[in-house]
Amino acid sequence: MGKRLIPPEPAEIHEVQLREALEERYLAYALSTIMHRALPDARDGLKPVHRRILYGMRLLRLDPGTPFKKSAKIVGDVMGSFHPHGDQSIYDALVRLAQDFSSRYPLVDGQGNFGNIDGDNPAAYRYTEARMTDVARLLLDGIDEDGVAFRANYDGQSKEPVVLPGGFPNLLANGAQGIAVGMATAIPPHNAAELCDAALHLIEKPDAKSKALLRFVKGPDFPTGGIIIDSKESIAEAYTTGRGAFRTRAKWEQEEGARGTWTVVVTQIPWLVQKSRLIEKIAELLNEKKLPLVGDIRDESAEDVRIVIEPKSRSVDPTLMMESLFRLTELESRIPLNLNVLVKGRIPKVLGLAECLREWLDHLRDVLLRRSEYRKGQIEHRLEVLGGYLIAYLNIDKVIKIIRTEDEPKPVLMKAFNLTEIQAEAILNMRLRSLRKLEEFEIRTEDKNLRAELKGINAVLKSETEQWAKVGEQVRKVREMFGPKTPLGKRRTQFADAPEHDLAAIEEAFVEREPVTVVISDKGWVRTLKGHVEDLSGLNFKQDDKLGQSFFAETTSKLLLLATNGRFYALDVAKLPGGRGHGEPIRMFIDMEQDAAIVTVFVHTGGRKFLIASHDGQGFVVNEDECVGSTRKGKQILNVDVPNEARALTVVSEGDDSIAVIGDNRKMVIFPLDQVPEMTRGRGVRLQKYKDGGLSDIATFSSKQGLGWRDSAGREFSATMKELAEWRGNRADAGRLPPKGFPKSNKFGRSIA
Known part of the structure; x- marks a missing residue:
């Protein structure tokens, strides 16, 4: 018989609200991403992965000038000790620190294929080698002198720095890119010498604003050069608010x-x-x-x-x-600017230029104080040891006797010569060969020098002025190392104003100039045919649709469309569909209201004058250039309220002095053009009075040449002013029936050329 399986006791079940659990976990994820992955620290300008790479290289003793070591070794050590997030992510970060076209001041000196500006991938980490640059050495300088705090690594087996001493303005000099949860950072690189000049000014005048620092920091300085064409005002705005962009x-x-x-x-x-x-x-x-x-x-x-x-x-x-x-x-x-950084390593915040540099300078002062305290402790310890050595030297025979004869010489020495435990331990640990070096002069000289150094350190620790003087001295050394005359420090990016060009010429530069025929169907479908096509009888249209209008244009032309809502819309011929099929609805290219319809479409030439009129008989003269809008929503020119609508448009040619208006009631009136005002927008003035119906068509003409019209068969008619005497009147007259032979459509049959 087999053993009977006893089911395990059910685990204790806790009921948790799903919403609360999700909020708590997502917040933890968001904070982790912000703090430990995406945003740089304002003090050393590094994200955790970069900081760990540099510290790992420091432990491997990969200082500038030392032999290179395999990138695989660096990646393995960093992953094993500090950054357990996958070798590829560490290597990608290492590569970027070494690329002189990505980093303005590379922190890693790479040997081998580290990629190129064409976007080719670097070689695998087993083939490449690396060591630190002088910039990285500056960032780490003082880390062995208690310059920064350390914390336990991910498994608690060793320690890693919370932040690097940061003796180089890395945040702005090399910049940073990162996307967190709900926030991002985008900091372009800058010129280190300019940043140092601005920092020195900030030490002298701590209340200086970002705008004042633009005397020194002109703008970004990209590794690949280029020309920034933004105005000084927009650059100043970007650095003041911490948000903006640079057109490069x-x-x-x-x-x-x-x-x-x-x-x-x-x-x-x-x-x-x-x-x-x-x-x-x-x-x-x-x-x-x-x-x-x-x-x-x-x-x-x-x-x-x-x-x-x-x-x-x-x-x-x-x-x-x-x-x-x-x-x-x-x-x-x-290239965007979003100065979103971790302040004091904890708080994500968007800073201006002055605040960024202030964070760096405050950090340098903190590091100076920590290093001074560390050095002070070392000196005090050494002075104590030297005091013991001096006593031992002066009483050497008695010291040797005690050590030889006593089982526990330490307490005896301390009692005999009034020594501290440290002094007694130092004497006991002293090697025999050092006895001959224990000369009083040497001990006293070292003691004197150390006391002088200690005095200087105490002076620095007590005086804030002295502290800032030391920080300024440190910043000046960095400026000297990366000054404008050095190969690495020379500014690469220049500034210029964008050249001004005729907009029409620029538009033409984007499109091959070719003749086309624009075809618009009765239902509002548009297409273009290559070349100037006279015969359109072979064109196919959708069912219940037919040819509405057609005209010749070029691929570089702009069309103007007047709709019944009184709006003008602009269309680029180059963006219209070709002649295959039935084309596309013209509404796809503009945001025209559903209840609006097309009145007319024509090629925009500029400089002309139009007479436009609504169905209720009101109108005015408008300049063509006023009708061109810059958006898909068009530009309102003729104000109309439903059910009234825009009905007609005609070109006012040079020499025209008269207007002919005909209504739906088949009555026509002629009056002088100067009775109608020129406006940019509005309802206009009354052109013709109606009892029933409204306006059908308008035309302008020269009284010397007379009025012409075309019937449905395309035949031309004209009448002189003498022949039109009974129709002549004033604006807002009702008019009378038109001359014999006038088309039944009540249209003058004119096209807008």
């Missing part, structure tokens, strides 16, 4: 070739832009014919960036060509 453009120059030819050579690209992807994007745009001014592009880069761009022809304006590239590619990049 590639640096380029024009190189002359043979027989009047030229090319543009790009020598610097914006920060964090992958060169290979940038060139692929430009090549794609070339194939799609979206860069009509560009002929070809090729990459001639070696160690330095050299991207050669050839124009379509030598007559192309190089600045206009580059403007089209800046608008469509990453040759212009918007």
